[in-house]
Every structure is written in structure tokens, then in C-alpha cells.
Amino acid sequence: MTGLPTLYDYTRKVPCEDDLVENFLNIAEVKKALGINESFVYEICSDVVGDVLHADVMESVKYMVEYLVRWSKVLLYQGQHDLRDGVVQTEVWVKAMKWEGIVEFVNAERKIWKVNGELAGYVQNWKSLTNVAVLEDWVFERGLFKSVQDENVSKKSIFVM
Known part of the structure; x- marks a missing residue:
């Protein structure tokens, strides 16, 4: 880990509040509104998703x-x-x-x-x-x-x- 609050602004001193997003997207009513199976658990950083998308990372466009x-x-x-x-x-x-x-x-x-x-x-x-x-x-x-x-x-x- 770099210790940087965000890769989109390396000068920021205030960390991103990712936990708010994670908590929100794991609320049953939110999942229902988005049409997502209630058994799905949202994670900010998922090894499973990272492994699946690894081949697409840093590909030139x-x-x-x-x-x-x-x-x-x-x-x-x-x-x-x-x-x-x-x-x-x-x-x-x-x-x-x-x-x-x-x-x-x-x-x-x-x-x-x-x-x-x-x-x-x-x-x-x-x-x-x-x-x-x-x-x-x-x-x-x-x-x-x-x-x-x-x-x-x-x-x-x-x-x-």
C-alpha cells in the first residue's frame, strides 16, 4: 500500500470514506432498488473481482x-x-x-x-x-x-x- 488517500489525487490529506459506500450498497432496500440479489455482499476491494479483471488492468486504449x-x-x-x-x-x-x-x-x-x-x-x-x-x-x-x-x-x- 502507498499510504495515499486516493490514487486520483496524491496530495489529499483526508482519506476517502469508502466505508460509507460499502455500508450503503449492502443495505437490503438499496439492493432491491438496484435489482441486486440480497445475498450479494459489496466490498470496496474484492480479491475475486480483482482476479477476474486482472487481465484488463493497465491495457492501453x-x-x-x-x-x-x-x-x-x-x-x-x-x-x-x-x-x-x-x-x-x-x-x-x-x-x-x-x-x-x-x-x-x-x-x-x-x-x-x-x-x-x-x-x-x-x-x-x-x-x-x-x-x-x-x-x-x-x-x-x-x-x-x-x-x-x-x-x-x-x-x-x-x-x-
């Missing part, structure tokens, strides 16, 4: 993005302090993409992204590929995880891209 970017818009986003899927990791594989627009994308200006006048991160875009680096404190305190409840923030977050 670069080839999928290379295909999609030719036919549709692609949005990539990472948190500034994301240890698992961070800005640097994404930049490395994006620069290695086989796509006719990759040189222009890499050379495209990184624009400052603000929501309601507050710095939220930066956006880099070329044609159908957009990459967003999000400030973690904005994500957790004012942003993406809370923006679902604030229609104006959600719309600005989506339409800026």
Missing part, C-alpha cells in the same frame, strides 16, 4: 483513441494530481499516437480554462481531439464531482471543450 479520433470527437481529461491516469502519462501515449493530426495537436496552444472566473485547468485542442488537465482542488472542492448538481458549471465545463 491508444489504438481505440487512434480509431475514434478519425471518426468522432474525443475528449481526454486527467486530474493535475492524478497518480493513476495523470497528465504526464496521458501526454506520453498521446504524442505516440498514429493520427494525421498529432503534430498539430502537440503544437496547439494550451488554453487556460476557467469556470465562473476560477481557474479550473487547461485545454488543448486540435480538430477532433481535446485534452483537459483539471486542477484537483477544483475537481474535489468546486468542480467535476459537484458540477452534476450545478447545471451552469456542467454546461460551461462541457461547452468549453
Whole structure:
């Protein structure tokens, strides 16, 4: 174990309250509402699930993005302090993409992204590929995880891209 509260923000000092989720998802009424067999026991970290999904962990999706970017818009986003899927990791594989627009994308200006006048991160875009680096404190305190409840923030977050 790393001792880090979360792999999505290595600077956080407050641990995630996973036990609240685990307790909630093990309530009989919640299971019934979700159509889950009552004998099922939800665990935050399950060795059984981990073993089954092991082959899918850390598999590159670069080839999928290379295909999609030719036919549709692609949005990539990472948190500034994301240890698992961070800005640097994404930049490395994006620069290695086989796509006719990759040189222009890499050379495209990184624009400052603000929501309601507050710095939220930066956006880099070329044609159908957009990459967003999000400030973690904005994500957790004012942003993406809370923006679902604030229609104006959600719309600005989506339409800026």
C-alpha cells in the first residue's frame, strides 16, 4: 500500500470514506432498488473481482483513441494530481499516437480554462481531439464531482471543450 488517500489525487490529506459506500450498497432496500440479489455482499476491494479483471488492468486504449479520433470527437481529461491516469502519462501515449493530426495537436496552444472566473485547468485542442488537465482542488472542492448538481458549471465545463 502507498499510504495515499486516493490514487486520483496524491496530495489529499483526508482519506476517502469508502466505508460509507460499502455500508450503503449492502443495505437490503438499496439492493432491491438496484435489482441486486440480497445475498450479494459489496466490498470496496474484492480479491475475486480483482482476479477476474486482472487481465484488463493497465491495457492501453491508444489504438481505440487512434480509431475514434478519425471518426468522432474525443475528449481526454486527467486530474493535475492524478497518480493513476495523470497528465504526464496521458501526454506520453498521446504524442505516440498514429493520427494525421498529432503534430498539430502537440503544437496547439494550451488554453487556460476557467469556470465562473476560477481557474479550473487547461485545454488543448486540435480538430477532433481535446485534452483537459483539471486542477484537483477544483475537481474535489468546486468542480467535476459537484458540477452534476450545478447545471451552469456542467454546461460551461462541457461547452468549453
